[in-house]
Amino acid sequence: MNQKLKKQNKIKRLIFLILILLPIALFSQIKITGKITESNSRPIELAEAIVLTKDSIAEKSSFSNEKGYFQIEVKSGSYILQIRQIGKSTYTRNLTVDKDIDMGDIQLIEEEKQLQQVVVTAKKKLIERKVDRLVFNVENSVAASGGDALDALKVAPGIRVQNETVSMIGKSGIGLMVDDRLIQLSGDDLVNYLKSISSDNIKSIEIITTPPAKYDAEGNSGLINIKLKRPKNDSWNVTLRNTMKQATYFSDIMGANFSFQKKKISFLADIGFNKSKTIYENDITYNYPSSFWNVYLHNVNNTAFITPTIIFNYKVTDKTTLGVQYIGTTNKPTIYDYSNSIVTNKETGDLENIYTSNGNSKIDYSRSSLNVNGVTKLNEKGKLMTFDLDYLTYKNNKINPFNSIILDQENNVILDNYVINKGNLEIKNYAGKIDFIIPSHFANYEYGGKLSFINTNSAVNLLFYDNIANEDVLNQETQFDYQENTQAIYFSANKKIKKWEFKVGLRFENTQTKGAVFSENITNRKNYSKFFPTLFTTFTVNENNSFSFSLNRRINRPGYDYVNPARRYSSINSYVFGNPFLQPSFVYNAEIKHSYKSIFTSSASYTIGKNNISQINIPQLDNTQTATWENYADYNRVNLDESINFDFNKRWSTVSSIYFYYVEYKSHIPEIEATGSGAGGGFETRHTFTANKAKTFFIEGAYWYDFQSMSMQVKKAPASSLDISFKYFYLDKKLQLTLLFTNILKSDRVTMSYTSNNIDQSFRQYYDTQSIRLSLLYKFGSNKIGVKQRKLGNQEEIQRVN
Template sequence: MPLFVTMLKVSTLFFLLICIPAMGQEYKVSGHVKQTDGTEVAFANILLYKVSDTSFFKGAASDEKGFFSFDNIIHNQYLIRASYIGNHSPYTMVEVNSDLDIGPLYIDNKGQELNEVVVVSQKPSLEQKVDRLVFNIENTALSDSDLWDVLKSTPTVFVMNDEITVKGERGVQIMINDKKVNLPPEDILNLLSGTSAKGVESIEVITTPPAKYDAEGGTLINIKMKKNLVAGYNGSVYNRYSQGVFPRQMLGTNHYFKGKKLELSVNYSFTQNKILTNYTDITNFIEEGEITDTWTSDLEVIYRSKKHNTSAFLDYAINDNNNLSFSALATLTPSYLSRDFSDTKIQDANGSNTSGFLTLNDAKFESINAAFYLDYKHKFNDQGSNLAVNLHYTHYDYDKDQELETDFYDSNRVIVGENNFNTFNHQHTHLYSVQSDFVSPLGESANFETGIKYALIDSESYITQEGFDREQEGIEPTEDGLFLYDEGILASYASVDAKWNKWSLKSGLRAEYTETKGDYSHTEEKIKNHYLEFFPTLFLQFNPNRKHRFGFNYKRSIIRPSYSKINPIQVFQSNSSVVEGNVNLKPSFKNSVIFSYSYNKDYTFELFYRYHRDIMRLLTFQDNESKLLRFITNNVDRELAYGLDFIYRKDVTRFWDTYFLSSYFYGAERFTDIQSQNKIDQGLWTLLLQFSNNLTFLEDRSLTANIDFSYVSPVITGNSRQEFYNEWGITLKKNVWGKKGTVTMGVTDVFRQFKLRNTRKYDNQFNISIYKPDARIFSLGFRYNFGNMKIRDNYKSKDTDERDRL
């Protein structure tokens, strides 16, 4: 009943907002394309550029009779040019302040014989918008890497312990074409490392997402993919081989097509990996303030995986005012095998070996994750008013079976006992959502936007653990358990963006009502929760002249517990470590403020403040009585961070551009110790450095290089102190056979310096974790392009839902 009442109230607000009249001034520019002999040119490319900075603004294709039109063009001065098969018309400057027919654009009809095609590689460029940083990678050395490598080279993005952060801030959400990727964090790496970046135009780092986006999470990283802008077809096939300790392989293909009404892009890749990772856990168990014994566990993990990634985007123009779109994103993992072998040595307080145990953990993982989107968009008029409706469904199945065999040995390494058991874990989740958005201009330089959304999540998790034999107090393996979890979210928002004189504004308010219900087979008590929260956003920018820019951003957001973290089932990873869910997890709320100043677009300073209440962290605690390491997700009382960022980006020469980031901030977290219940405060000043150089060589600019360096000084996360790390990487790309072939080569972690060391030392806790991945990877790739090589690309953005909390 509360949900129905809230839906009624929000729906009423939405329809009141949607009735605001459209008062905008956007215009239509039309014309037709002819050859100099008067013949009409069908399917010619027509491109529109802004006069102010000659940046590309919009593109279209002429119809069978040579006619073309651009809709929703705001008042400004533009350059327009038509081209067809290597011939083009002169640039024509037009000033748009009403509907405009520019008449014919004439293309020279003289045939051309192309003996050689020269490709000009573009260097990565950065564009600072009012609410996001756009990193363009197309036609660079990075474009033939995988998405994981591209993200590690993206300005402001750092990867720590296989977790994506933005300037040290965790909880980053990944989107593809504005659609959130619905994968657990541990699977994000597998998806991105198995997907080629060739089909990517740019990476958007949205540090303070506007009200249109879900309030879930904080920073968004939006991977914008290609689709054709003009009529025709092209495609490519590629192969990328990588070598660390073991080899890795990625094969794939991309296809793009655009007709008069239909646009289609299809992408597929297959990856086969074998990866080595090493861990060391050192636990000093304590009694009455003294170390009684030290357990040192050296773990070697070998992963073998096969994965299929595919995506498809289809647009169909029903007529000038109605458009239908279908999108699908799918990841199939038919085989993911891991073999973990650990040797745990136990020493007494004097450092003498007393005993230990060997553990072999063979695990098999299978999953399917498929998301489908259906979009309909209707334009009410040529001024820009439109209504969009989106339907979404995600199906996610996860199955993991593991067999653990433990052999105990004495001080002479003679086997004295064993403990073998099996674990079967299955999770099935369905996500549904429906969303509607309405956009209308307000005058000549403002827009109003509002929308409503309902999402439903249905999740079921089942586990069976057989054969476990351990009698210590506090060890309660779940032998057989079922956990059901349902969540419903109703949201609405309204926002306004405007430009006047030298100011830009984007402001909005989002309301979200949430109901959750959990049912665990081992308890009769139901888990229920419901809450209504409001999330304001504000983006303000002032440009007094071309050299100076001032900005202010404010955002409030929420992070809800993921379906797996709230699961109370206790799963053993070895005989001495256990991962536990937490049904008492609460949603966390974050407020962030950023003041910025840019000089000459090359120098940017940002003062930021972030306060995150009840932030969720995966905490590691040692149980000194049961001699056990417990990995538990819990609400940390608060995270506090404030500091200064400095960003420098410059085209030093025609062949060299550089980017430098320095972020110096104080980060502190307060958490409750699981045993003593004491409040623990930990804080530290941290320095993040990121340095990237992009170089172009040869007269035809067909050879490009990207060199990256990153450094992170000690940082506090949860109840851990993470020591410093740094990493170098280099990528080369050479165009061959004109535009038809590219060869890439790269090395990550050139000097083998990447290693993460985490220490937890307070009260009766003293343990260390060391993560040593196989980070130095050599890669060699080749791509062959075919089809209409004159096709230009555009990119598609759509609304998303919260597919990231499985």
């Protein structure tokens, strides 16, 4: 009994001691801040500020951001502050720290002769892991060169692009951003937009599995942020590029880029042209009660993109910078569609009917986005305000005429219809947001808000004409207008306590939607207000080991085409239509990670999904194939992932990972089995070799393999892809040549099967991914200050002021 009391007393003392020491720990952190500049007061980015003990042991360090500011938190005591640039100490000062210290402007002065000689070409890392995201440096990738944004996403770690759908491996539902701005497009419109962005204009891709509260809550699995390149300081550059691609057909992509930065002005202009021809094939089977259908689809897509981009920034004062960004796209593709369906009797095996259709679709679409942004420094301690005003307009006018014929077993024509599908779509989005960054002694805070207004107007005209009877069979018009308005506010706080770092946030989004079908006099309204909490914490055990844990809630709102009830026919007996009563889906994510020396990263996550959205194929007993979108299931998913980012030596490095998942679901709709479970997994490995001492020749090989899997009742066969690429630099690296072989084994085919409405169906799809791509890129220009040419391995480790 006495031992039990002693044990209880020890526990009480321990709790008391924690309660006493915790406030001391919380308030004992003291901040050292400052701004690092050149002799002409120009801010220096990526200078390293290091705090050392009296024994010259590094205590903490930080890198200056693009404004030259740095911030370091330490305990009270005596230290040595060093400022290093390109690994060289250029400033040293002894400090006695007992309260917050603002060092003001720290000028680094070197002789002009030295400046002209300081050029460092250290290789930037391909993959970098930050606290809340993984950064894929596209400009350092061999395979990403000479393609488009979709090609760059294909080689990004943890991302899978299949069926021209972008997803995080083992997960579903993501949000895509460009320069921190959510792309308000979905489906084919999103794919076409990504194809219009040259991968040579992309600096990096951020994979954010636990987005902070400042970002939109859209995207069940997180966000993918595409960061475009910006002009270098005190320079002008011209880049000319051309890519030739041979898949089933030949494609040609070319473009030019001009960038300029001097004093207060930063300017970039880019024009891209993309003339390509690709195919899509799908072998489909439907197992009806009395008949068996073999369906073959073949599409040929001819595109001709023109994509202008303009970015302009002006430094109004030392504290305020204003910017404008415009990205446009125009395209007038033509698509040849062909389908052939052979119907046989299940009992006799005899041919019953043959369905054929062929047509040529003509599309005229354009997209323009305009952004006005600003950054204002509110004080000298890192307090900032940023704002963004965005306008997006998107137009898509499509006419899809085709002939549909049905033959009997004697090849007699029993139906001959001429069909015209006409569709007009216009989307407008107005958005504005404001953000504040507030450093303080206790913690660093961020808060802000956003307003977004989306208006979608679409009209579909459908005409069926019977060529045998010479009369209209069906003449239908559907006009659908959809509005979605969202108001959001957020708050987050970040705190470091010794080896711990905490970041908590809360985002509130209030959404109103209105969908109106004028032809049927139907109006559907939805209003919902939701909170989206985030929690992220890291614990650094020692210099080799760290742990992190995150919690968040996310939303996946239906795309505009998901809720449009108009029927879109691909043949006389096959059509897709939207569901105006579709609800948003929600997920709750929890993830724990362990990192060893930033080489090995192990992660385990658990996801709860509610009202999951998916397109459901529902074959009818009258042999009609229909598809629509449904909130069809809730699910629980467990993901396990192990990755490695390792340099075997100075010439050979790898980024590899293996993953597994297990999922259980409960269906909401009668067409899908009530409950079920499934599992899957796969691996990917990418190896980069430096082939010569001059570091001008690189070879990269990549292979991924997805095991046979079962998820949400969909069974997928194994799939894989082998890619090999070569990159060579000529003329002092001004000329770059890249040769890429993709899907060499032609094994990247999506083969899947499932049962819907008690009818078994299977699909085998091919998206023309086997290709040879040759790209040339030539750069010329002037960099007046040599020190600005450095490319450090830690260049991405710029710490924000907070």
